Amino acid sequence: MSDFLLQGSQNNQVYLDANATTPVLPCIADVVSHTMQICFGNPSSPHITGIQAKHLLEQTRQKACTVIGADTGDILFTSGATEGIQTAIVSTLLSVKNHQLTEPVLMYGATEHKAVPNTLAHWNKVLGINATLLPIPVNNKGILDLAFIERHVKNALMICTMAVNNETGVIQDLNAIETAIRTHNSDVSWMVDCVQALGKSALALSNTSIDYAPFSGHKLYAPKGIGLLYIRQGSAYTPFITGGGQEGGMRAGTENLPGIAGLNKLFSLLLDKSNGTFKSPDILADYRKQLHLAISDTFGDITYNHDFDCSVATTLNFTVNDLTSKEVIDLFDAAGIRVSGGSACSTGATRSYVLDAMGVSNWQSENAIRLSFGPAATAQEIAQACASIRALKPILQANCLVVSDSATPHQEVCAIGLTQYRHQGACSWLYVSEDKHAVIIDPIIELLPRFEKIINTQNLILMAILDTHKHQERASGCQLFSDLFGLTDNQEQDDKLGWPDAMSKIQIGSKTLIKHATPGHSEDSVSYLLQTADGKIEYCFCGDLILPAGLGNTLLLGGDAYAMADSLITLDKVINNDTLICSGHDYQQCFAMTWQVQKQQTPLLEKLLTGGITRDQFSLEKHAFDQQKQQLSTELCGYIEGQPDKNTQQIDVDLAIEMLQQANTYLIDTRESYEHGATDITQLFAINADKIFNIPLSRMANALTQRTLHKGNRYIVLCRSGNRSVQAAVNLAHLGYENVYNITGGLALCH
Template sequence: MSEFLLQNDPTSQIYLDANATTPVLKSISDVVSHTMQICFGNPSSSHISGIQAKSLLESARSKARRVIGATTGDILFTSGATEGIQTGVVSTLIAAKNHGLRAPVLLYGATEHKAVPNTLEHWNQVLGINAQILAIPVDEYGILDCNFIAKHAKNALMICTMAVNNETGVFQDLAAIENAIRSHNTDVAWMVDCVQALGKTALALSETSIDYAPFSGHKLYAPKGIGILYIRQGSAYTPFIAGGGQESGMRSGTENLPGIAGLNKLFSLLLDTDDNTFKSLDILYEYRTQLHQALLDTFGSLTFNHSFSHSVPTTLNFAVDGLSSKEVMDMFDAAGIRVSGGSACSSGANRSFVLDAMGVSDWQSENAIRLSFGPSITQSEIEQACLRIRSLKAILAANCLVVSDSTEPLQDVCAIGLTQFRHQGACCWLYVSNNKQAVIVDPIVELIPRLEKIVQTQNLQLVAILDTHAHQERTAARVLLTEALKLTLTESNNLGWPISTSQILLSECIIESIATPGHSDDSVSYLLRCNNTNQVQFCFCGDLLLPAGLGNTAIKGGNALLMAKSLKLLNACLSEDSVICSGHDYQQCFAINWQVQKQQTALLNSLLNNDLSDEEFAKQKLASDEVNMDQFASLCGYAQSLEHINAKELDPKQARAMLKKSSCYIIDTREPYEHSVADIPLLFGVSAERVINIPLSRMANALVAQQLKKHTDYILLCRSGNRSKQAAFNLTQLGFENVYNLRGGLALFNV
């Protein structure tokens, strides 16, 4: 039984991100606490407390040798793997300064943790080694190319590989790598990152010619800030930290005795054959099979980014066909399931460099999900995880994220009205009328599977698929989407507009097309008018207008003078409240009306106020675009930096106090598939009527539907407080006076 067993509680945490870090086992935590309070002596002191501390330290070192199979060589206590990597690299490069090679190289695995190549690059420059740094390629399974290693080994000053990859769980054949190295160079330093191997695979380091092997405690239930470095006997060594001479002069600084005590207990558990804390490989493989099946049952169509036969059983790396990693992670997180997108250390990246090196598709690399568990997990926890994962299937179906098994899907949340879909700054719009007639504007290739599922699950009658112009920067998706849906639409022009009509008639509105060249010569805008008021509710303007900006005219087809005339034409058609639906949104505005668009775009405002003639506008616009193209990428448009308006923020205590007023409402800005997982009214102690779900993708629709009143108090929330802060900023720009963001979001609400 694991010491941190999750209870069967919908608010509990199912932690499946063990490759990032692990909780500290209670037995280890108890030892750490005891050491901090009782056995706290300094190992360098000669009195009894110091002797006791020194004994504990050496006990941990002795057990470490047994765990990693290091009968000889040094075991050095470090702050973790990154310090161990630094130490190995610095020691090697200092010893190699007078190498005598004509073309020295430093080799590292292409799928290596970034701590390795970044360290090599840094010290190669600082120490003036000036070696060429080469990435060892991998095959489609993530296995290192031993022929490449053999080819370059004779000129190598250092070769860095890893035992188990942190993103994919792929393990390397260390014996084959050793043969490739030592057959061509018996002296080159070889470092192996063993962080993910501890507790998951057998190690016998003294039986190898590995020179340096770093480990980190927090990857296997020990505290953060403690690790070990194995150094082969006779390998080069220079202290990375000098000072008081601790660790026999190899690593100065008072030893982290509580952390070392935690490692001592961890090693004891690993060595105790009668203890069942850590599961056997056979059991771990069975756990992976169960999780694999739960994922298949829930998502249906998955692509795994690694071969199970080449990876440890505790890691599953996959992409859900047709869903982005953000959508999957957001829903998992809302359900209390903790997973990550690729590597936690690279969570700011748009794609996985590990998967890129393995040659997977762009979709897989950009949308990888890593599910990982530790070897202390129990059958009970696996069953709870599988149950929680399978519980998401109904939510997926209800929100058009998977095709429902039911002939009568229960959802309607993602259909009626206007929904925005985004991919890397590009915007696609879906409008669905009350009788489920639908129009898609500016479809995006990467979103075709998602749009296809929505149309199928909602039984939509797709009337038209429209482009606002022939998009210069991306592959045309309109024809591909039409083919994917097996549609037979009425004869249309090159942008999808039906040739036989001047208007598209929907149950409660009409859509009309007007030519608005400027960004390109074929640009059009689609105006959606309400039948009752004849007012333009939505203007789909493509890249003629961007939130706080205008389309680029310094590209093929651009014409600033024609843009001026188009903008004046739009001004005659739109009301102040007409919502602008652009083809790109670089400012993360999500919803903006014509009044605010004019206020935020100085050049547009000057044109419409007749402060500039068309010719003067054109001259300034083209000059501005040319400067922007020189300084930035050739984007579809350039937006001005918006004047920063600090969104009002509340901490949890302030939010609870404000919610005591019955006139205060909560707006959950997460997507419906996240919102529906948790009981927000119960969590905040308010009635269901006081909780409104308006995700950013539906913010434009909310403006037209008048879901919000400008003088009402609203507290906005999301998972982390980031999306809700953006929404609060946007609503403030639109004139909503009493909008507050819940600082830290749901993540910190009960902390």
């Protein structure tokens, strides 16, 4: 790892993802370090060092009992909550393997952490239990349906619920759940995930009939790799890890004494009410109120996805109504504010199953932000967090992401030229001329609020809102957009795709938009060609006729492979090799593709255009290809064979800094402009601003037509994590830029 990374500092970051993990408190880290170096004995050893270690272990066990209110039962030290969940479920399922139920079920809360249903499903299959997994519904506040439990619990072999939800902070009424369970089934095994409750919600496990309760240290300032499992006296138990007989034979393996020492200190802090490390519920509620106001002041139109009255104060789950979660998280991250989208364990998911279960809208589920702080947060930390969040407002305003509340807002012109906007693989395109005339092509309904802000804040003169075809997989946004921006009242339309009546061309500044019929993907498909003053076709907006490195699906309604062949041949005669192809979908996130590269990467297209096959042969091959692909992906609007591999040249930050001192080497920041504006990378790389290009992937097509980049130069590409920049590097390599390098790990490894 580079010295540059090692010398970096996290002092300026605002960490608001405590539900994922917490930093280890300094006093706990000191105890852990001391145990590693001084009190390092094996608790199973008979000498004094071992006896001291054993004493620490048992003392921690007693403190744990006091903290969670367990006068009886066993406390088993584990590697964390996941092991505790495995142990409880395996113990239960082995004990009920010979059940006599005719329709056995395994019940779990629909908003449970995925570790629970996934573990139930795994061991249900492995052990041959063959019970039905039955999720317990929740209401719109995330509270479990008690009537559902009462109806089904008599057939349950096990029921799993949680005390506090990890995404929303929603608190379950354990007493009410217990009544619903035990009134109808006094013997069923009941596990309660208490991971997010520790330190935030009072626990008295001995006063309940809960059989198992897993906990995890790293969710509350202790190290990772240590946790515990409460097991009620008399509940079924089978060792999940066997071997040397540690933990009274309940769990083999030398105990993680440093981790246990960390828990010991944590429990001492929780028990010492005079210490003040862990804040009272009233103080935590005040912290939440401050953050709530800062978020609302900054982003404006916010929807909170949970009821504060039935949630712990340390979690805020919200959706910015006009911005995607990716945009918000990227902006936060660029400004040093760490939040997450839903559960950290569900990274990569496109929506929140927790919020889906609560019945929120698709937009809320897909774009939820989880902001969480720990119960040991200080007033100074919360104040800094609020200040950092509020500092984002000018950046949001300057980039048309929120409407300015100033009478004379200072805004960058963020829309001149071509910009791509994406939603779940679909693309909308906005072209704006120098004199602020604009056209929107293939409008996506979900992006309507975003376009409204751009049009209004930039005072754009909207000339047309056009569909390339009636998209088979989604409703057209054309009418909604036209109604919003007043185009419907001003002019009649001669077709259903938005093209103005009696106009053969649309003038957009010095350039001209031309409509060209290109059926094939659908019967009504057209392509819009943007022509420069000297007659060159700069962009071809082709909808789903052509996809990057592929062609549109001809098996959807209105598709015709023979008509597609005709369209491609006629299109080839009117566009240029360096015309940028702007598709309606971009499943591989290519963002920019010239017609020349498109032909090179699409074998069937190249054969058709070079005379290697006839229209009839193209039609047969395309039909067969689509049938084959449709068996795997029935809903895609087009299929590709895959872009040819391009090896990106990966470099570390030290080499990047060295290379950037050379005259012909430049840095490309592929983050969006609002992220770029939140980070001073000139200082980070010790270079002048003229050595940096901010070219987001959404603006790459525009940069290519503007001749921003030159193939003789060397370019080092950067983003937040290295994912967008490697995509940009691959795209540029396909387009003939040979000297492109990607910084491995992006800015995340530059601090």
